[in-house]
Amino acid sequence: MPMQTLDQIAKVIRSKNAGPFCLTLDVLFDKPADYRRVRDAQVITREKMAALYRRPLDQVQVYNHESALAMKVSLVRWTPAGSLTDSDIYGAQQHVLLYKLPVP
Amino acid sequence: MKPELRIFAASGQLGYGIPEDAFRRGVAAGPHVIGADLGSIDPGPYCLGSGNMVVGGEALRRDIRMVLEAHKETGAPLLMGSAGTAGRRSQLDAVLEVVESVARERSLRFRLAVIPSDIPKDIIERRLDRGEVKPCGVVPALTKEELARANGVVAQMGVEPFQRALDMGAEVIVAGRSCDTSMFAAVPRMRGYDTGLAMHMAKLIECASSCADPGGRDAAMGVIGDGWFSVESMDPKQRCTPVSVAAHSLYEQSDPFLLDEPGGTIDLTGSKYEQLDERRVRVTGSLWRPTPYHVKIEGARLTGHRFVSMCGIRDPRMIAELDSVQAETRRIIERTFKDSIAAQEYSLIFRNYGKNAVLGPVEPDPTLTASHEIFVLIDVVGKTEAIAKSVCGVAKQFFLHLRYTGILCTSGNVAHPFSPDVMPAGAVYEFNVYHLLPVDDPCELFPIEMRQVG
Numbered sequence: 001m002p003m004q005t006l007d008q009i010a011k012v013i014r015s016k017n018a019g020p021f022c023l024t025l026d027v028l029f030d031k032p033a034d035y036r037r038v039r040d041a042q043v044i045t046r047e048k049m050a051a052l053y054r055r056p057l058d059q060v061q062v063y064n065h066e067s068a069l070a071m072k073v074s075l076v077r078w079t080p081a082g083s084l085t086d087s088d089i090y091g092a093q094q095h096v097l098l099y100k101l102p103v104p
Numbered sequence: 105m106k107p108e109l110r111i112f113a114a115s116g117q118l119g120y121g122i123p124e125d126a127f128r129r130g131v132a133a134g135p136h137v138i139g140a141d142l143g144s145i146d147p148g149p150y151c152l153g154s155g156n157m158v159v160g161g162e163a164l165r166r167d168i169r170m171v172l173e174a175h176k177e178t179g180a181p182l183l184m185g186s187a188g189t190a191g192r193r194s195q196l197d198a199v200l201e202v203v204e205s206v207a208r209e210r211s212l213r214f215r216l217a218v219i220p221s222d223i224p225k226d227i228i229e230r231r232l233d234r235g236e237v238k239p240c241g242v243v244p245a246l247t248k249e250e251l252a253r254a255n256g257v258v259a260q261m262g263v264e265p266f267q268r269a270l271d272m273g274a275e276v277i278v279a280g281r282s283c284d285t286s287m288f289a290a291v292p293r294m295r296g297y298d299t300g301l302a303m304h305m306a307k308l309i310e311c312a313s314s315c316a317d318p319g320g321r322d323a324a325m326g327v328i329g330d331g332w333f334s335v336e337s338m339d340p341k342q343r344c345t346p347v348s349v350a351a352h353s354l355y356e357q358s359d360p361f362l363l364d365e366p367g368g369t370i371d372l373t374g375s376k377y378e379q380l381d382e383r384r385v386r387v388t389g390s391l392w393r394p395t396p397y398h399v400k401i402e403g404a405r406l407t408g409h410r411f412v413s414m415c416g417i418r419d420p421r422m423i424a425e426l427d428s429v430q431a432e433t434r435r436i437i438e439r440t441f442k443d444s445i446a447a448q449e450y451s452l453i454f455r456n457y458g459k460n461a462v463l464g465p466v467e468p469d470p471t472l473t474a475s476h477e478i479f480v481l482i483d484v485v486g487k488t489e490a491i492a493k494s495v496c497g498v499a500k501q502f503f504l505h506l507r508y509t510g511i512l513c514t515s516g517n518v519a520h521p522f523s524p525d526v527m528p529a530g531a532v533y534e535f536n537v538y539h540l541l542p543v544d545d546p547c548e549l550f551p552i553e554m555r556q557v558g
Contacts, residue, residue: 012351017146018358020535021241028351054466059242065360067377068350074358076242078465082148083534084407084451084485087464089148097466 006043007099009034015095018074020081023091025049025073025098035069041104049073052097106297111288111326113309114140114174118167118184119159126313126322126338131174133325133338138178139287140171141310142199143186145402152190153255153404153533157198159189164199169206175276176212182276183266183287190402191221191258191281200278204557213558214276217269219550221258221280223401223541225251227549231541238540240400241358246539254403254537261399262366264546266290272554279550281402283365284310288326297328300392303370305333307363308352308387315352316342336384344385346377366546367397397546403537408450409489410529411496413482415503415518422517423478425508429517430454430480433502440498445486450495455481480518485532497526 007013012028027044029035038044050060059076079085088094112135115122119142142159143151151158175182188195200218207214228251231237237246244250251257258281267290269277279286288306293299305326308315313322315335322339335344353372354360363370371391380386417423437452455461457479460470482499486492504516543549 016356018356019241020145020149020538021243022358024356024358026351026354028347030347052466061358063354063360065350065354067346067375068354068360069347070351070354070360072354072360080535081146082150082404084532085453085464086148087455087462090146093462094466097463097468 003102003104005099006038006101006103009038009103013095013098015091015093017081017091021077023075023077023094025095027071027098029069032069035066038103039064039071043101043103044071044073049075054078106330108327108329109137109292109295109297110135111292111305111309111328112138112180113288113312113324113326114138114171115167115323116141116310116312116314116321117144118142118171119164120321121163122167122170123320123322123339127170127174130323130325130338131177135178135180135325137288137291138171138174138180138182140182140184141186141284141287142184143189143191143281145190147189149404149533149535150530151188151195152192152258152402153406154531155190155192155194155256157188157195160198165202165206168199168202169210172203172206172212172276173210175214181270181274181291183279183290184277185279185282185287187278187280191279192256193220193222193280196220196278196280203276203278207557211558215273216555216557217272217274217277218553218555219261219265219269219277219279221261221282221550223257223259223549225254225257228257228401228541236542240538240540243538246537250536251403253405255406255533257401257403257537259399259401259541259549260366261550262286262546263290263293265550265552267294268547269552270294272552274554276557285365292328298331298392299368300370300390301331301333301387302328303365303392304353304372304375304387304390305335307370308335308349311352311355313337313339313342314355315349316344317348318342319348332386332388334380334384334386340383343383346379346385349385349387350375350377366399368392368394396542398540398542399549401537401539401541402535404533405536407532407534408485408487409492410483410485410532411492411526412484412529413496413500413526414521415480415482415500416521417478417480417518418476419513419517420476421510421512422508425510426456426459426478426480429503429506429508432506433499436502437495437499441495445491445495449487450491451485452495452499453483455483457481489528493526493528500526
């Protein structure tokens, strides 16, 4: 069986601004077992997220939220919302890089 | 035992069309407070910098008519915050004009409180001199020079100015920039309900039914009692579950457990979510941890003026040579204007949709193989409108007609969907103030104007 990817397991994968200078990515599950599987496999770590989103490690935070069956990644935006080179004012399309993360 | 208090969240953003059925159900449930958010910082710096509104017309008028009539029907105070998106005075006044006109049309009478949120720059300068203004997150320290460039600065008010207006007899409040929570937490907090719970409830219902499953824009109800609160969507198809509610608690927040607000932090570490019945969730255990009182100040400065040209490309030969045609166009622009427009007076960006326009620098594979069509948005921002128009026009023309390696079509490289093919896209702003300002009195920056309507 080919390895599953995060988009086959999560219920919600989304991105949004948390203020104009910060981007936050949420991965939500509907089954505790799925949440624990992804957490325990360390699919989403600061190091991996920093590499994927090309941010320095100190600009990336990862949170695991058991009661919400959620994982959150918060990172400093590469350019503030609405600045000249910004391409996504709401930060709503930056989540897609998470889809194909392999989940053992 | 405190009686239950019902807080009705009419809309996550008034002026975009309140869904009617859920709204009616909420009004019929007899709320004690009606709250509505009219704004956000999310649409970017334009509204804040320009003072213009993006919502308006019949959509705003209809929504305001609905909430004012709900106020009349229920007698519940109506609290509206972040009027006109960014909450600047010009936007507040535009919303007030609609409120007063609807009131005349429907013969409504009420005591109205108006709470502007514009902060005079000299107040901020004095605090800067005392070193009291702190960046909010990863933002450069504020300087007087940068402050001077801001086109108006607003501050997000907490619950206190709303509470004061209610104490002064207000039945309807229209406020400038407000924390999302203020309209929904003001009354529960002034009536002595637990602060942590009131703030958490406010955070959940300020986006209406977003905290439900599947989630939507329909009105929502928060009910607070002794040591608990519950949330419910007013749309019967929307169901709140412990997971949907816990998940919405972390929406748009950089930290899912600690949410900073004026005067304190909402601590959700110990929050418990339980299914009360099919469609409602009860929450306990959310705490309030007091901190020194700060308000967030927001400002934006003018960057320039934008002109754009929209270009569709279907020719695979042009798509293959896109990078080189754009590089050559850029060189021609630099040569053409080298004696007339300084390089720092304009920016030229080719936004290549179908390639890497959305993810930009983090696109893992910026190749052109994704699509048989590419959309190129030529994006020019100039120091003046005239500069932007000139640069965009010349860029468009060369991009359209440059000869590239392997060209077969010598009559034009792109398909323009519109005439004119170079279009003004308005003034461009950028955030330059996003800082925390300490205050001794939470109301000191927010004067309250009382008016009798009708």
